[in-house]
Structures are given as C-alpha cells and as structure tokens.
Amino acid sequence: MIKALVKILGLAALCGGGGIAHADLLGDAKRGETLFRDCRSCHQVGEGAQNRIGPHLNNIFGRKAGSVGDDYRYSKGLARMGADGLIWSFDTLDAYIENPKALVSDTRMAYRGMKDEKDRADLLAYLRDFSASPANIPESQPTARPREVELSSETLAIVGDKAYGEYLASECLTCHQRSGSNEGIPGVVGWPVEDFVIAMHAYKRQIRPHPVMQMMAGRLSDEEIAALAAYFEDLE
Amino acid sequence: MRLNRRAFIGTGVAATAALQAPMVWSQGRARVVVIGGGAGGATVARYLAKDSNGEIDVVLVEPAKHYYTCFFSNLYIGGFQDMADLGHSYGTLAAEYGVNVVHDWAVGVDRDAKTVTLAGGAVLSYDRLVLSPGIDFVDGSVPGWDVSVQNKMPHAYKGGSQAELLKAQIEAMPEGGRFAMVAPPNPYRCPPGPYERISMVAHLLTQVNPTAKILLVDPKESFSKQALFEEGWQKHYGGMVERIGPDFGGDKVEVRADTMEVIIDGNAEKVDACNVIPGQKAGRICEMAGVTEGNWAPVTGHTMQSRIDGNVYVLGDASNQGDMPKSGYSANSQAKVAAMAIRGELLGSSVFPAKFSNTCWSLIATDDGVKVGAAYEATDEKIASVSSFISQTGEDADLRKQTYEESLGWYAGITSDMFG
Ligand SMILES: Cc1cc2nc3c(=O)[nH]c(=O)nc-3n(C[C@H](O)[C@H](O)[C@H](O)COP(=O)(O)OP(=O)(O)OC[C@H]3O[C@@H](n4cnc5c(N)ncnc54)[C@H](O)[C@@H]3O)c2cc1C
Numbered sequence: 001m002i003k004a005l006v007k008i009l010g011l012a013a014l015c016g017g018g019g020i021a022h023a024d025l026l027g028d029a030k031r032g033e034t035l036f037r038d039c040r041s042c043h044q045v046g047e048g049a050q051n052r053i054g055p056h057l058n059n060i061f062g063r064k065a066g067s068v069g070d071d072y073r074y075s076k077g078l079a080r081m082g083a084d085g086l087i088w089s090f091d092t093l094d095a096y097i098e099n100p101k102a103l104v105s106d107t108r109m110a111y112r113g114m115k116d117e118k119d120r121a122d123l124l125a126y127l128r129d130f131s132a133s134p135a136n137i138p139e140s141q142p143t144a145r146p147r148e149v150e151l152s153s154e155t156l157a158i159v160g161d162k163a164y165g166e167y168l169a170s171e172c173l174t175c176h177q178r179s180g181s182n183e184g185i186p187g188v189v190g191w192p193v194e195d196f197v198i199a200m201h202a203y204k205r206q207i208r209p210h211p212v213m214q215m216m217a218g219r220l221s222d223e224e225i226a227a228l229a230a231y232f233e234d235l236e
Numbered sequence: 237m238r239l240n241r242r243a244f245i246g247t248g249v250a251a252t253a254a255l256q257a258p259m260v261w262s263q264g265r266a267r268v269v270v271i272g273g274g275a276g277g278a279t280v281a282r283y284l285a286k287d288s289n290g291e292i293d294v295v296l297v298e299p300a301k302h303y304y305t306c307f308f309s310n311l312y313i314g315g316f317q318d319m320a321d322l323g324h325s326y327g328t329l330a331a332e333y334g335v336n337v338v339h340d341w342a343v344g345v346d347r348d349a350k351t352v353t354l355a356g357g358a359v360l361s362y363d364r365l366v367l368s369p370g371i372d373f374v375d376g377s378v379p380g381w382d383v384s385v386q387n388k389m390p391h392a393y394k395g396g397s398q399a400e401l402l403k404a405q406i407e408a409m410p411e412g413g414r415f416a417m418v419a420p421p422n423p424y425r426c427p428p429g430p431y432e433r434i435s436m437v438a439h440l441l442t443q444v445n446p447t448a449k450i451l452l453v454d455p456k457e458s459f460s461k462q463a464l465f466e467e468g469w470q471k472h473y474g475g476m477v478e479r480i481g482p483d484f485g486g487d488k489v490e491v492r493a494d495t496m497e498v499i500i501d502g503n504a505e506k507v508d509a510c511n512v513i514p515g516q517k518a519g520r521i522c523e524m525a526g527v528t529e530g531n532w533a534p535v536t537g538h539t540m541q542s543r544i545d546g547n548v549y550v551l552g553d554a555s556n557q558g559d560m561p562k563s564g565y566s567a568n569s570q571a572k573v574a575a576m577a578i579r580g581e582l583l584g585s586s587v588f589p590a591k592f593s594n595t596c597w598s599l600i601a602t603d604d605g606v607k608v609g610a611a612y613e614a615t616d617e618k619i620a621s622v623s624s625f626i627s628q629t630g631e632d633a634d635l636r637k638q639t640y641e642e643s644l645g646w647y648a649g650i651t652s653d654m655f656g
Contacts (some may be wrong), residue, residue: 081252083638167588170572174565175595175642177648184645211625212595215611218623219591 018102032126035119045130046086054109061131063088065104077106077186085209094120094125095207102195103202105186151201156194158226165231168224171216178235189235196229240427265293266582269352269362271342271521273326275305275564276368278654279571285333286579290335291583294480295336297352301325303655304396308647309566310429310598313392314404315443322395328656331368342369345525347545364578367533368551368567369519370394371425377515378418380489385493389510392433393425405509406437412447413508416498418489419454420513423532423561425553427460428608430513432598435465438473439601451507452479453500455487460561461598461608466601467629504646518554532556537614538590539577540570549574558618561608566594568650573614590614597643603633605640 018185036045042054048054066082067072074082081104086092096103097120099113114120172188180189188196202208203217204225220228242529268284270277273296281296282565288294302323311317329335338360344353345365367546373391375382381389392402406415419430434452441448450473459465469477480486485501490513497504515522517531527533527542533550534543542548551574552567560566573590580587595609610624627639 080513080638083634085635163586164588167572167576167586168591171569171591171593173649173653174593175646177645177652178650179652181645181648183648184641184643185649212607212609215609215623215625216593219611 018146021170025109027121027123029122029124029125032122035114035123036126039111039123045127049130052188057127058130060088060093061090061128064211065092075104075106075108076182078108080186081168081209090124090128091207093124094207095202097123099195099198102198103208105191105195105199106182151198155222158222160223160226160228160230162195162227162234164224164228168220168228169231172232174230177210180235188232191229191232193226193229193233196232197225199227200228251383264289266363267293267295268364268578268582269294269360270294270366270368271298271352272368272370272519272552273300273303273337274368274370274552274567275307275654276553276567276651277573278303278326278329279368279568280366280368280549280551280575280578280656281335282329282333282656283572283575285329285335286604287575287585288579288583290334292579293336294334295338295362296326296329297338297340297342297354297360298326299341299355299590300396301339304399305564305647305651306393306395306426306429309392309395309399310433311435312399312470313406314439314599316436316599316602317399319396323443324651324655326655332656342521343524345521347525347548350547362547364547364549364550365525366574366578367519367525367549367554368528368571369521369554370390371516371518371562372485372520374515374517377421377564378489378512380491380493380499381418381485381512381514385491386656388493388496389491389512391513392511393429393513393516402509402511403440407444409441409445409448409508411445412449413445414442414449414451414506415509415511416451416453416505416507417511418491418498418513419452419456419486421455421487421515423562424513424516426596427467427561427563427576428596428598430454431465432459432461432600433511434477435468435473435598435600438476440467441476442473446565451498451505452477453486453489454481455481455489457482460596461606462624463629464606464627465598465600467572468604468606472604501508513552516553518550522550522554529556536616537592537612537619538616541575541577549578550629558612559621560594560612560619561596563594563596564650565596565637565646566592568653569593590619594621595646597646599640600641603637605636605638605643606631607639607643 044050045057049058051072055072061164064082065086066079097114100107100109100111176186176188180187200217204214206214265266272280279626281294282633284292285294302325305322308317308322312319326337330337341355342352350362392398423625488501490499496507498507518528518533520532522528527544527548533554534611535550535555537557540549540551542550551570553562576587579585592612595607597605597607599605606627608626610621612619
C-alpha cells in the first residue's frame, strides 16, 4: 500500500507540473452506481465479489494492473503493464475506461470506452468506495485529474507526414516486429491513428509505465507522433 | 509485403544485367558496396535496397554464409539458446530485396579509384562505400595471448564456433575447478557482455559443477550495470564469483596458454578454462582503407560518414562516433541513419535529422533480465546522449521476467530488421 501510494503520488507530481489546474472533485458515486450497470455483466464489486469474465474490482485503487490473483487469467498486455509498474489510480483507471485498447492494446475487455469525462468521474467515485481504506488515499491527489492528460483537439487533428513516419519508424522496428508479432514485445502494425497517438502521449507523459517507451516517446514532438501514427496505421 | 515485391521486381532486372556485365562496371545505377554483413552491414544493405526501389545497386561483401550473432551467444553458454537459432543466412536479402551478396573477404580499398578488392581477385567499383567490419583485437593487449592460442584460451567475442569451444571447455572442467575471464579495457563491443557472460557461466556451473569457482580479472575500475550484476551474482551464485579489479592488479595481467596460467601482478594462478577478451580496435579493413585515427574510424554523427573521406561511411563497432556503446542495437540504429543519408545523396530523397537509440538487455539468471538504454542525437562534434534509463536493483521477479521476455522479442525484431 505504501509503495502504491508513493507511485500514485509520484505520478500525480509528474503530471501536475506547469500550473495546470487539477482537483476536479470526486464525481457523484450515486450516479456512478447506475453507470456501473454497463460493467456488471463482466465485473463484480462489493461484498463477496468474485472474478467472472472480468476480475472483481474490490480494492482496485492502488492495485497493480493484472494482479487480482492466480485464478484470474489476464491478457498478455495487461499482465505486461502490471509488471512494468502500472498501478490503478484515478488517472490510470480514467485513461483505461475512456479507451481500454488505447492504454492496453490487447486487453480482453471488450468495452468501447466511456467518452464522457463526467460519467467516468462518477463511475470511479462509485468504485472508489470499494477500495480497502480510501481514507489512506489522500483526497486531493489521486482523485485529482490533471487536464493535460487529455490531448487538445489540435494535437489530435495533426495529419502525420508518412514519409517522415517511415524514417522514424525504422527506430521502432528494431524491437517491434514488422510482422506485427506480439511475442515478448507488443506489435504496433495497423494501429488506428488515434489509439497510437494517445498511447504515445501517455508514454511521453509517463502515464504508461515502461522506461524504453517513455524514453522513445519522450523525445518525439507532436508532429513526429502523428507521422509515426500515420505510417503504422497503413502497414499491413 | 507489397514493398518487398516491388523491390524484388526492380532489382530482378538489375541482377540480369549484373550477370552480363563484368565485375568492374559502371552502369546508370549508383552502386553502394557494403563490407561486413553483421548488425550494421546487413541492416544498411536491407534498408538501401528496400527503400530505393531498385535504383541503387547494393553489393554486400561478407565471407560467412551464415552470420552467428554475438548477441545471445552468452545465453547459449548458459543453456538458454541453441547455437543453431543464432545463425542467420543472407538468402532473403538476396532473393527478396535484390541485394547482391558476395561471399568473400575485402582485402583492399582504393579510395581514389573508388574500388574494393576481394580476396578472390575481383575488383568492385563503388559510388559510396560502407564499412561495418566489427572489431579486431589489439596486438599485445594481454601479454601471452594472440590469436594463435585462441583455441586454448578462447575470446568467444566474435560469435559462432569460439563460443561453442568456450562452453565445451567450461563443461569439461574438473569438479571444483576454476574458470577465469580476462575482461577487456574500454572501449570494447557490448559493455555488459563480459559480465553477462560471467552470469551465464555461473548458471552453467551451478548445474554441472556447483563447487567450481569463477575468477574475473578486470582492468577497469567499474563496469556496465555493475550494481545489478553484483546483486545478481550474490543472490543467485553466492560466493562463486571473485572479481579482481585494478586495485588488486587486475590491470597487470598476463596469460600462459601452454600451462593454463593467469599471472596477476606477478602471481601465477592455475586455471582450468580461460576466456581472454583482449583490447579491441576497428576491423582491419578500416585501417587498410586509411579511415582510422588511433584504433577506430572517426565519423560524423549526422550521417555516419567518415571524417576522412565523405564517400565512405563507417557503422557499428568500428566507428568512433561519440556516446553510443558498441552494440548490435547501436549498429542497427546507425545503419538506418546512414541508409537515409546515402539515399539522399545518390537519389535526392528526403533527409531527416539523425536520431539514434540503444538498449542492451542482459540475462543474469533464469528469468532475471535487466536492461540499460539511452537515446541519442547528432551534434557537430559527436553523437550525444540525450536521455537514458537503467533497471533498478531490488526489482520484483515479475518485472525481471518480463524484461527477459522483452529481450527475446528484441532479438526476433532486430534479426528480422537485419535479414528480412
Ligand atoms: C558476447 C557478446 C554479447 C553481445 N550481446 C549483445 C546484446 O545483447 N545486444 C547488442 O545490441 N549487442 C550485443 N553484442 C554486440 C554486438 O554483437 C556488436 O556490437 C555488433 O555485432 C556490431 O555490429 P557490426 O556491424 O559493427 O559488426 P559485426 O556484427 O561483428 O559484423 C561484422 C561483419 O563483418 C565481416 N567482416 C569483417 N571484416 C571483413 C572484411 N575484410 N571483408 C568482408 N567482411 C568482413 C565479419 O565476417 C562480420 O560478419 C554482443 C557482443 C558479444 C561479443
């Protein structure tokens, strides 16, 4: 718990620089309970919750991704994220629920994503009540949402230069196989542009854990990310 | 796949032309001769052929029919890889990409005439020359050792049979015997390589000869990923590895191959198997081409062009470029910058600012992988590191296992990036 907290705080500190307004307050848990109906066919939460199609969600805050217990089999991608150090916090859950496949490309969670920010805040407020000692989670930090996690529509609208993307991609192909294989290192061939862009920005801002990817993405400009996205989307 | 087929059709025509023309010929197409089919050379040949749609005639000169990667050769010693899986042929480069692969040694370069002479007598003219010959050893680096004793005290630092020999000698050690490694001085290929090897030898001995000892004689004060390796040796192989650094004479070492002795600061130590990794320099062809200064070939990081001759590019271990370690990953990364620069010069295609990166994974024990890496950019002076990371001591087992699995993914990725 302590370790998780340190990570959560570290993450919040990293994301919170530059005078960005945080602290959207906690959402409306009551409304979240209603929204949770969509999740219920796969996930249980509350007393006696069991793993079903999806893992149970008790104590999800502060839990390492892919770590609910031996009897639950995660996708490779989610297990990998967990091993890399992805801890479920307000920020990371928010990103995951918004677009599961953008955060964890091969997740088995067949959910398209909850696009409305307020809906997500409400849903998370509800789930948060089932984490062991929410009192241990400082009110202001993990529930704060740094706005910079979201990409501006200008960033999302950049049309990438494919020729440049092809050159930049040669660096990716040292590890990510051209064939799209997922063995050991996830494939990136054929990703939709938007998922790719969001994923790279998430590495760049260190929301996604993984030192190699954080380093690679860290030095890419918005245009370069768009160029790579444009190139990889069209590869077969 | 689409791209490949186009490249193949384009160069199929050229291959016919090559059959009719004499070896020395200059047709309409520009020709790039690449010497050395390793991490740098195979990659640059593949990218030049793939991205020029047959407009560049790419000739790759490499004596071996199969390239055995040095990377993962330590894992072979540890029993985690089969040697057969570390061999790669040039078949796809020739058949699918239209690279003209010539299995021969380059024995001379005439930079004024722009020709390369092969051991078989052929003379190849070039518009641009790429040298990626890897390393050779510095004469007299370890007194008592030269290549004439490499079968008694293998270096196992060039891949293939030397690693097999070393492994066999370690397996044949008497019970409770002693293995020694003489580690190289800086700079040398693969900074963590000797220490990954120590780990893999320890792993092997733990299985076959658990009372054996390992003596590591090292001229350097410190080494790559030192804290990680030392933690791992303590944890997995407690007491087996003893390191003698320069403070105890690790920099004053000689060997006697006939009596299997390592002499450290005048004291003879008898050993049962011995791996000598001597000091290194650029592959000899660089010196013959006259592009070296001291032991290495200086290049500009913007393009990987030799600082001595702009028509010559030097990649990988042989180059002196600045901050990048001599690794397969680095050579592969540099090759892509060079391929782009060469296409820009010969075909006028777009040239973007050079970016480089490197990550070196090492295996310490079963499922205990670590990594170190950095990103680089070219300045006028050198290739300069801009950011870096390294695995931490005390990481949990899941992360270490995953790091190891990632290295398997990297191996598959880089070898298909080199050989197609
Ligand atoms: C034990 C060990 C472990 C390693 N582990 C890793 C690792 O995990 N990751 C990593 O990135 N790197 C690793 N490396 C380093 C890596 O192998 C080298 O840095 C890399 O191979 C350098 O590429 P290169 O193109 O410069 O030379 P090489 O790959 O050595 O290729 C040179 C080629 O040139 C040919 N050649 C030489 N002279 C001539 C000539 N005159 N004419 C024609 N052909 C010639 C040779 O036959 C050879 O095939 C390791 C090295 C060792 C020894």
